Amino acid sequence: MFDMDGLLSLKNAQAVPSGDVPRMDIEKFRESIICSVEAGVRLSALFGHPTGDDRLMLLAVLADDRAGELFVCSTVVGRSYDSLTPDCPQAHLFEREIAEQWDIEPKGHPWLKPIRFQASSRPQQQQANSKTPLRVPQQQQQQDADRMSATHCGVADFFRVEGEEIHEVAVGPVHAGVIEPGHFRFQCHGENVLHLEISLGYQHRGVERAMIGGPTARSIHYMETLAGDTTIGHATAYCQLLEALSGCGVSARVQVLRGVALELERVANHVGDLGALAGDVGFLPTASYCGRIRGDVLNLTALLCGSRFGRGLVRPGGVGFNVNASRVEEMRSRLSVIAKDSAMSANLLWETPSVQARFEGTGQIGSALAEQIGLVGPAARASGLERDVRHHHPYGIYRFAHIPLATWDSGDVFARAYLRWLETQRSLAFIDEQLRSLPEDTVMVEVGKLTGNRIAVSMVEGWRGEICHVSMTDDQGRLSRYKVTDPSFHNWFGLACAMRNQPISDFPLCNKSFNLSYCGHDL
């Protein structure tokens, strides 16, 4: 086991002086990350932060699930540094993001191209450096000679397989369904997919940049809409962060209500996904029932706060709405109906051979690969990895009430579907248990001014997996850096890997079994 000495250790949602973060030289930084990741620690976030002069501070957040601790370390680099990715594939997208945002080159990165096709945050640097290290076509490099304007989204070189009978299929960014935009480039041999490259970035809104100088009245709304279906998850992560940075504690009632809302979000999305998976294989009964049941669950969230997606519920210092006893009773009685209906509907999936024939063995990801590329959430647990922030880095109500960790080991579409059902059952039981013993307390406390020169990491297990927010404050107590890592950021590459040597006609099914967020990735 790698010795984690020399790295700053902290707990989930704990603020520490940013001066305490060890600043290593780049060799030590690389070694720390590579060795600890080899020892089973995960890279939860890796991002750049300008130091004021011409250099860039790289900050890494490592999550040690076994010890329940987070580690932070940093280094300062100039125009380039030796890439981590060849030794630590989990850093792949993070390093592309850093290269794009700060115009520095991770040397030796195997696939350096933009992920959001945005102009760098350091325009003055770009003029000096007309030869971008990023892989955009020559023609466009000339068009954007000054690189002041953003590159055109999706215009880039894609990995190509050459050979007889190899053909390329391009899907998106405009899709047939009402879904978010993303571009998928398949290299196929007949019906067989040899390689899939996913190119996103169409939803980039600059949320992280907009948070700097905050928090403002708008900040919570940005957080609630980071990924619309994960409103509670992201808002909770943000609020925990502010509460940690300002040193205020929320009441037990608030923790329970946030937990209930988070699990309701999980149940609604998991049930909806089961229905959508059934729809993708043309299995009508579950598709119809689950679509309806998802609505019932969303309505429970609406009972809490008036919004089906939980907007306005989680607020810094507490929750925006209190519930009374009669409403709690109403929720519990509706919950028991939902539990019955969803069991009936989901079990149809496991009992129908034609559905199982489609699910089993499709889009397999072994646990070794899942570990290597750093999958999180249900996708990781379906590959047999025990990764759950609620379990390993407990926060809020999960410090007192535990949800049993569910895993499945086959790593295929079936595993990802069945895992959702296991989690749905456990979440439903958890919600009922929590509502039964809802502690009486205040639901809102004042959040004071943020302490200056602090750094804090806040992690939440959203329904897609680990949501990681990192923020730093300047000496005035304003946010000087806000970094969001949505679980989709870790998992999109998993989808690409799952499609290797699969029939292209199974792509929609695989895609749905991951059901990743586009806007959560694009931020």
Next chain:
Amino acid sequence: MTALLVNILLPLILAPLLPGIINRTKAVMAGRKGQPLFQLYYDLWKLLRKGAVYSRTTSWVFRAGPMVALAAVLTALVIVPLGGSSAPLHFAGDLILLAYLMGLARFFIVLAALDTGSAFEGMGASREVTFAALAEPAFLLGLAALAKLTGSLSLTDILGGLTWQIWSFGAPELAMVAAAVLIVFLTENSRIPVDDPNTHLELTMIHEVMVLDHSGPDFAFILYGSAMKMWILGAILVQIVLPGTGAVSPAHLGVSLAGMIGLAVLVGMVESVMARLRMVRVPQLLLTACAFSVLAIILVLRRS
């Protein structure tokens, strides 16, 4: 005159009803209200009044596709009898013509799809042709077994000559042919378990993805042609399963029409209770159909 009415006018009017019945069955099974029974009629009327959009990369082949396909299917209608009556056009060997007309329709739809140069449509075309290559032998061999059994080479005589007496001694081979034709029916009309007509996922489509680029009246032709194709294959299947007495009678026509509705309901039920096959499994299903047809032929030959 009656034959003309029954064999031409009735299908022309009623064919678009079949998809409506299927959709309504699926809706009822799923506890939904569902789209109107006459939705396809509304869609056709809407599309016919619209203009068509043509990509600059397409040629006359793309425009000819829907027309040729519809024309071929309408011609096929003339040689397929319904309800024990004789088809307006019938001669020895017209069952071969039927197979070729169906092939012609498919060929032009596929050409039009390839003409767009889209990766999706090329993929759909390749799937369609692959599966057709297996569905056609099953269909033709099945008809050959019937031809041998009834001692005739004309569809009118084959389907008119099928009576309860033949079923009473040739039930095994007739049942096998019916099963083969049912599988071909589901395949050719892009129904579950082979294809999912309701999906929006281009990568999983077979037939639907080939016609993505057609619009307006062209698309109306495609939809109408598909409905007609469903009617023709359905009529053949229904007349195998529900044979008459050998004489033309309104009762038999009624039974046949009820059989068509029953078939549509059956398709809707199948789609309501099972998922699609994985695409690599579809050839196995079609080979099963071929095996049924071959077995039927062997049984018929042994009998004679």
